Amino acid sequence: MSEFQQRSRQSTDADILAEINTMVEAERTLRDRLASGQAEADQAQKDLAALEVRIDQSWDLLRQRRARSEFGDNPDEARLRPAAQVEAYDS
Template identity: 55%
Template sequence: MDQQEILKRIGAMVADERRLRAALAEGRIDSATEQERLAATERMLDQCWDLLRQRRARAEFGGDPDRARVRPASQVERYES
């Protein structure tokens, strides 16, 4: 996955996250399934942002961006943006 694909995926997930948060805040949905979907989206976003940062760092310092790998959600959760 190249940088543009990662950014496109991030954009789609951010839109989904916003939609889910708005629906939960407005009380339109409150199911455990939707709350888990929001949590899963947040974990995937953390992973995508981390992958993007890895790729950029590798490129900046002469490494191969294609060697960057998705890290486990438990490792990248709650990273500060």
């Protein structure tokens, strides 16, 4: 289990939202560095893609937690879904 998955299991809604905000800021910074030519393009594109997936997974986890709470279930039982599953929602 990755550090990201482990952290997500022990998080509150506020923790997850704060992590999303941090990742979105990192995404903006990386996009700015790419646009200005300050970042090595191939690696930066890989980093950006990985960050986008983590953001999508985090939003999915937050939605799961909120739905569980709304329907009287334990939000701590929500789990980070695999990237392939979360990314397939766009299709």
